Amino acid sequence: MKPPLSKHSIVFFQEKLLEWFKESGRSFPWRKKGLTQYQYIVAETLLQRTKAETIAKFYPQFIKDFPSWKALANTNLEKLETYLKPVGLYKQRSKRLVSLAQEMVKRKGRLPKERSELESIPFMGQYIANAVELIIFNQPSPLVDVNMSRVLERFFGPRKMADIRYDTYLQQLSYKIANHEQSKEINWAILDFAALVCRPKPLCFMCPVNRRCKNFISLSL
DNA sequence: ATCCCGTTAC
DNA sequence: GTAACTGGAT
Numbered sequence: 001m002k003p004p005l006s007k008h009s010i011v012f013f014q015e016k017l018l019e020w021f022k023e024s025g026r027s028f029p030w031r032k033k034g035l036t037q038y039q040y041i042v043a044e045t046l047l048q049r050t051k052a053e054t055i056a057k058f059y060p061q062f063i064k065d066f067p068s069w070k071a072l073a074n075t076n077l078e079k080l081e082t083y084l085k086p087v088g089l090y091k092q093r094s095k096r097l098v099s100l101a102q103e104m105v106k107r108k109g110r111l112p113k114e115r116s117e118l119e120s121i122p123f124m125g126q127y128i129a130n131a132v133e134l135i136i137f138n139q140p141s142p143l144v145d146v147n148m149s150r151v152l153e154r155f156f157g158p159r160k161m162a163d164i165r166y167d168t169y170l171q172q173l174s175y176k177i178a179n180h181e182q183s184k185e186i187n188w189a190i191l192d193f194a195a196l197v198c199r200p201k202p203l204c205f206m207c208p209v210n211r212r213c214k215n216f217i218s219l220s221l
Numbered sequence: 222a223t224c225c226c227g228t229t230a231c
Numbered sequence: 232g233t234a235a236c237t238g239g240a241t
Contacts, residue, residue, distance in 0.1 A: 047237045051229070054236085088227035088236095096239085125239045145237045163222080165238085191237055200235065201231095 005156060009212060010176055013155060014186055016208045021189035024196065028056050031188065037111060037136055038069050038104075044128045045097055050087060052195070058087050069109055072101035096123040111136065126165050140183035142174035147194035148187075152177070154198060154215040 030043035042062070046055045065083070066072045077094055084090035099122045111132060112118050118129045126144075133141040142148065149164050152173055161167035180186050197203050202215070210216045 044237075049227085049236055049238060051236050054228070086228085088229085089225090090227075092225065092227090092239090123239065127238055131237080143237060146235085147237065187237095195237090 005173070009156070012212060013209060014177060014180055017189040017193055018182060018185055020193060020197075020208045021185055024192070025185075025188060026052070026192045026195070028052060029059050037109070039063055040135055041100070041124075041128065041132065042066075042072070042097065044131050045100065045123065046087065046093065048093075048127075049089060052191075054087055069101045069104040072097055073105045075101075099123065113137065134178075134184060134187060140175075140179045142178035143187045143191060144170065144174045145191070148174065148190050150200070151190055151194045151198045154202070155209060155213050157214060 030040060030047075035043075043055070043059060046059065046062070062083075066075065075098060077098055080094040080098065081090045084093050087093075103121050107121075112121075115129065115133075118124060118132065119126065124132075130141045131143055133139045134143065144164055146164065149159070149170060152170065153159055156173055159167040159170045161170075164170055177190070178186055197207050204210050204213070204216055207213065207216075
């Protein structure tokens, strides 16, 4: 047995997934170039606990109707709830979006670069803070959600803690994976791979890294 | 560690 | 009917 966390296996994983992404990666409006900070952060907030395809249909119109932090900050909460009903979690989400927008208006649209200050912004948690570092600050950073965790755990071995955000093994592993010239593409590759191949019920037969995966045999029989 | 809280896919 | 979905706050 080879050591599961060897540099070699990490590079193997990165390269194979980047290759897979070029062929089979998904395309979403919030992955385009030239989005404003506002547009990107709103997308991340909408995506929480919701399928990306659902938000993809909804997002372009949302940006037209609420084009800026100011527009969103001045929106009536009940109207926003009605507006968000089709995508679910409308009470949470409207509250989050408005208070986030109001905070950003106070900050004149400027994001703090200090990590702890970034996470002090209401409803800007670990995930979105990582996404801001990755997409807006252009630094390598992992988008560690339940889906990325599932993929990494299957391939590299399971975590110990129940909560992804406090599991040091998973956190360190995900930073190693994301630490790459093409950090954005790696992250998107893993998210897409999680949604299309390494699903909760995995489709191992079409997996480009199945030969080295710890769960290949047990889960595909 | 626990609560929050909806649509969709299966 | 239930599990799943690009989590965050307390």
